[in-house]
Amino acid sequence: MNEPEDFRDHISTVNEAGKRVWIYPKQQKGKFYTARTIVSWFLLLFLFGTPFIKISGHPLLMLNVIERRFIIFGLAFGPQDFYLFVLATITIVIFVVLFTAIYGRIFCGWICPQTVFLEMVYRKIEYWIEGDSANQRALDKAPMDSKKFFKKTSKHLIFYGIAFLIGNTLIAYIVGIDKLFDIVSHSPSQNLSGFISVIVFSILFYIIFAKFREQACIIVCPYGRLQGVLLDPNSVVVAYDYVRGEPRGKFVKEEKREIGDCINCSLCVAVCPTGIDIRNGTQLECVNCTSCIDACDSIMEKVSLPKGLIRYASMKGIKDKIKFKITPRIIAYSSILLILLSVLITMLFIRSDLDVNILRAPGKVYQEQPENKISNLYNIQVVNNTFENMPLNIKVNNSDAEIKIIGKDIVIPLQSVGDTEFLIILPKDKIKTALIPLDIQVFAGEKLIKEIKTSFLAPNK
Ligand code: SF4
Numbered sequence: 001m002n003e004p005e006d007f008r009d010h011i012s013t014v015n016e017a018g019k020r021v022w023i024y025p026k027q028q029k030g031k032f033y034t035a036r037t038i039v040s041w042f043l044l045l046f047l048f049g050t051p052f053i054k055i056s057g058h059p060l061l062m063l064n065v066i067e068r069r070f071i072i073f074g075l076a077f078g079p080q081d082f083y084l085f086v087l088a089t090i091t092i093v094i095f096v097v098l099f100t101a102i103y104g105r106i107f108c109g110w111i112c113p114q115t116v117f118l119e120m121v122y123r124k125i126e127y128w129i130e131g132d133s134a135n136q137r138a139l140d141k142a143p144m145d146s147k148k149f150f151k152k153t154s155k156h157l158i159f160y161g162i163a164f165l166i167g168n169t170l171i172a173y174i175v176g177i178d179k180l181f182d183i184v185s186h187s188p189s190q191n192l193s194g195f196i197s198v199i200v201f202s203i204l205f206y207i208i209f210a211k212f213r214e215q216a217c218i219i220v221c222p223y224g225r226l227q228g229v230l231l232d233p234n235s236v237v238v239a240y241d242y243v244r245g246e247p248r249g250k251f252v253k254e255e256k257r258e259i260g261d262c263i264n265c266s267l268c269v270a271v272c273p274t275g276i277d278i279r280n281g282t283q284l285e286c287v288n289c290t291s292c293i294d295a296c297d298s299i300m301e302k303v304s305l306p307k308g309l310i311r312y313a314s315m316k317g318i319k320d321k322i323k324f325k326i327t328p329r330i331i332a333y334s335s336i337l338l339i340l341l342s343v344l345i346t347m348l349f350i351r352s353d354l355d356v357n358i359l360r361a362p363g364k365v366y367q368e369q370p371e372n373k374i375s376n377l378y379n380i381q382v383v384n385n386t387f388e389n390m391p392l393n394i395k396v397n398n399s400d401a402e403i404k405i406i407g408k409d410i411v412i413p414l415q416s417v418g419d420t421e422f423l424i425i426l427p428k429d430k431i432k433t434a435l436i437p438l439d440i441q442v443f444a445g446e447k448l449i450k451e452i453k454t455s456f457l458a459p460n461k
């Protein structure tokens with residue numbers, strides 16, 4: 001490529017004086033933009049609608065990180081499920097690494113909430129109020145008058161209104177929609193922490209989408225920073241076909257083109273929301289938003305050259321002039337991703353609501369009791385993954401045995417782990433051997449939840 005290499009020295013949104021360069025991406029049209037718009041409607045519907053969906057009176061999704069209580073598709077998870085959290089984290093990390101190695105930053109361009117909100121909500125409102133990039137530039141340079149004041153004020157009020165909505169939605173995911181209604185319908189003094197959280201999140205989202213924008217992807221997002229190690233020449237990314245495009249040069253009507261197909265119109269740069277030139281190759285700033293694909297395709301159509309000068313492709317595919325095809329590597333990686341996801345989902349759904357363990361207490365094997373009786377001490381531990389406090393009842397299959405709970409009755413609070421101790425007591429004259437097999441039954445209310453085989457130790461006869 002013939003371009004100067006100065007793009008390597010600084011990021012596109014910072015000038016040589018170290019000042020932020022504000023990006024005014026040109027408004028975009030095209031098949032990818034339309035498809036991304038449709039995908040964004042579904043994602044936004046899911047995001048804003050999910051807190052209202054309940055299963056048996058409980059949220060479909062709740063991520064209460066403060067109290068470490070989570071509800072995922074109606075199933076409750078808590079600190080007792082730490083092993084699942086570790087497994088899910090490992091799965092997600094492997095998933096992200098493999099997924100990115102094959103499909104590049106497809107997530108950033110199509111699904112990431114930052115891109116969806118910035119490009120599909122905030123930017124559209126900006127175009128609607130201030131016009132396309134040239135009008136926005138002109139408006140920013142113009143002195144303040146009533147027209148500019150009205151446009152800027154209305155834009156920022158709408159921006160804040162949406163940020164407020166996002167902030168409330170986030171709180172709804174953390175504490176549930178009922179608690180959110182409680183926060184917004186009472187005086188702030190009655191729910192001070194909830195009220196402050198809503199305001200803080202709203203301001204934060206407003207700053208991110210109105211001011212910080214692409215800097216979140218370039219500077220803050222760890223996924224973006226990791227692209228250098230996650231991508232390889234076989235990864236599918238939004239790429240410029242330099243083999244076909246170079247040497248670039250002006251388009252001259254009705255002249256036989258003897259140079260590359262890039263007509264150097266710079267439209268791909270003008271539409272880029274991170275301000276880069278994709279013709280310089282894969283860059284950290286590229287969020288794979290596909291705007292440059294649509295832009296270049298529209299130009300190729302106008303000059304009657306084949307579309308796809310910028311397209312989804314691997315760098316190796318471009319270099320070797322190979323069209324994208326499903327390779328054994330893609331099949332292998334995708335299969336591993338599928339297996340990992342299936343294992344995780346299966347683990348989540350096969351987990352029982354109540355998990356009971358009974359062990360004989362360590363220490364003395366049996367205890368002498370008054371009235372010529374012998375007892376054994378047992379520990380019972382119960383993991384209650386349900387939404388109810390669970391009163392437990394213990395029975396044993398020996399009509400001579402008596403059960404004595406140490407302390408008060410066992411009630412395991414919802415979504416927590418509880419344990420207690422109990423004694424099984426047998427009259428000495430009913431003991432015939434030193435090892436008596438027992439079946440202990442644990443009931444939640446009237447429902448038998450676990451039957452455990454154990455033994456009762458007695459002195460040798
Ligand atoms: S280079 Fe293209 S795909 Fe990457 S961010 Fe810019 S417009 Fe989007």
Ligand code: SF4
Binds near residue numbers: 309
């Ligand atoms: S839009 Fe296409 S033709 Fe125009 S400069 Fe970019 S790559 Fe070249």
